[in-house]
Amino acid sequence: MRFSELALKTRSIRRFKQSVRLKKENILAFVDSARFAPNAANLQLLRFSVVISKNDCEKIFPALKWAGYLEEWTGPENGERPSAYIVINAPEEEKPYTKMDVGIAAAYLVLSAREAGYGSCIIMSFDCGIIAEAVNTPEDYRPQLVIALGVAGEEVILETAHKDIRYWRDELGKHHVPKLRLFEILTKQKHIQEDQNDQF
Ligand SMILES: Cc1cc2nc3c(=O)[nH]c(=O)nc-3n(C[C@H](O)[C@H](O)[C@H](O)COP(=O)(O)O)c2cc1C
Structure with missing residues (x-):
């Protein structure tokens, strides 16, 4: 797929085919793409947590807030929820470039997922405590974004x-x-x- 088409097709997906699980190799390949993302001073400070088991996905889901503009909609129903997540963690002591690095890494992740045929949604509204505990965020780090993943159902x-x-x-x-x-x-x-x- 040409990049222009990939960019058009990489939309935020909030309803998934929950029963289709993602393979660990796939998700690791998305993170591997983010490894090559530009980042300030090449410090490579971000740490990525990969969530694939049903049990762990169930711990993450209640912490997420979906689609603020859709006031009537409380988020994906059981059966249409994400089947995997990647949490981007950054050092707790934020620098001016921290959020820029996080945003660029997120773009690499969602484009890479779309290229492999998966839908995603970047989520910044979440309960940080729940996410940090669920993925065991390293000490002195903080979850910055959650990337919801799965086969698109919308x-x-x-x-x-x-x-x-x-x-x-x-x-x-x-x-x-x-x-x-x-x-x-x-x-x-x-x-x-x-x-x-x-x-x-
Ligand atoms: C930094 C960032 C934070 C976002 N946070 C949320 C969020 O908390 N919940 C959500 O449902 N969507 C979230 N989104 C998805 C945006 O709502 C979405 O990108 C926007 O509506 C445009 O749709 P598109 O991605 O299909 O172009 C976020 C996107 C970005 C880039």
Whole structure:
């Protein structure tokens, strides 16, 4: 898959085919990709916890908060929950670059998962105590992001954002994600003209 297609197809997935388990080798391959991610001063301070057993997944799930914009939805039902997780841990004593490193590593993880055919969702709203205990986060480290993983059980539709950037679900339950147009995310520069075809 070309990178442009991979980027389009790497959407946040929140409903999975829970019964399809991920193999340890797959998840380790995603972490192996994140190993090569750029990071400040090449310090390589992040530590990754891999969660694959049903039992451990059950410990993680209650700590997560899903889809803030979907107020009526309390998160994936039993049967559509993630079947694996990767927790990104960073040193408790945060530096200005810590969250940047975490974000870049997360991007590598979700792109790598999508390339292998798996859906994912980056989650930053979670109960840190529950996650740290469940994955045994190293001393002096803190969980920064949880990456939920599994085989996608939902369709996500990208659309051009008009006024509202909030994702939403239609009557068939399909998840829609409005994205700004290219011209809207570029700063105003004389040599760049608006392209009217710049839509989905
Ligand atoms: C740093 C970060 C934190 C996020 N935290 C959450 C979260 O706590 N819960 C959740 O359901 N989604 C979370 N998301 C997913 C975003 O809601 C999602 O990326 C956004 O709606 C755009 O959808 P897309 O990923 O399909 O483009 C997070 C994404 C990022 C990058």
